[in-house]
Amino acid sequence: MLIADRAGVFRLGLKKLFALEDEFRVVAQADSAGQVPQLAKKFRADLLFVQAEIAEEGPGDALLRIRQAAPKGRILIVSEGIRNGQAQAYLKRGASGVVLRSAEPATFIQCALKVLKDEPCLPPPPNE
Numbered sequence: 001m002l003i004a005d006r007a008g009v010f011r012l013g014l015k016k017l018f019a020l021e022d023e024f025r026v027v028a029q030a031d032s033a034g035q036v037p038q039l040a041k042k043f044r045a046d047l048l049f050v051q052a053e054i055a056e057e058g059p060g061d062a063l064l065r066i067r068q069a070a071p072k073g074r075i076l077i078v079s080e081g082i083r084n085g086q087a088q089a090y091l092k093r094g095a096s097g098v099v100l101r102s103a104e105p106a107t108f109i110q111c112a113l114k115v116l117k118d119e120p121c122l123p124p125p126p127n128e
Contacts (some may be wrong), residue, residue, distance in 0.1 A: 001112075002045035004030040004054050005078065010101070014049060024112065033057035033107050037069030045073050047112055049099075052079040056092070066093030074115040079123075087122045097121030 003011045011029050017026040024047070028039040033054045037107055040048060048070060050083040055063040055077055066075060079086075087098045096115035099108055100123045111121035 001026045001047045001049070002028045002030065002036065002040055002043065002073075003049045004033075004036045005049070005051040006031050006053065010051075010078075014108065017108060018112075019111060030054075033062035033065070036062070036075060040066060040070035040073060045070060048065075048073050048075045049078055049108075050075055050095075052077050055069050055095075061093065063095065064094045074118075076111055076115060076121065082123055084125070091120060098123055101125070 003014050003026060005011050008031070015026045018026060019022060021081055024060055027043040030036045030039055031105055036050065036054065048066065050066060055066070075094060076100045077090050077095050078101050079098055080101050082098060082100065097120050099111045099121060114121040
């Protein structure tokens, strides 16, 4: 698993959470979009948690570059919030799902397990 997030505390928290699960192992961490493709390719990460801001980092489309570097990897976007249609847009660009940053720890694990079975994991639709 690769964790890409600008907040070191968040990366550490996810790493500790998944360390409690036998089927997961964090192989790399990144704090910018520029690091993710080469780390994903080097470590052949099968699961990538990518902060939404990193996925949107320019120039160009960082999410597409990540997808190209890890064609078999499942990408979960970690987002502060989600607007109508945004989750579907991430899926169209190569993500396997979206999990809200404020989600309970068990939700991160459940989403990881779902996407590894090729099932999408999406947050509940936003209330408008």
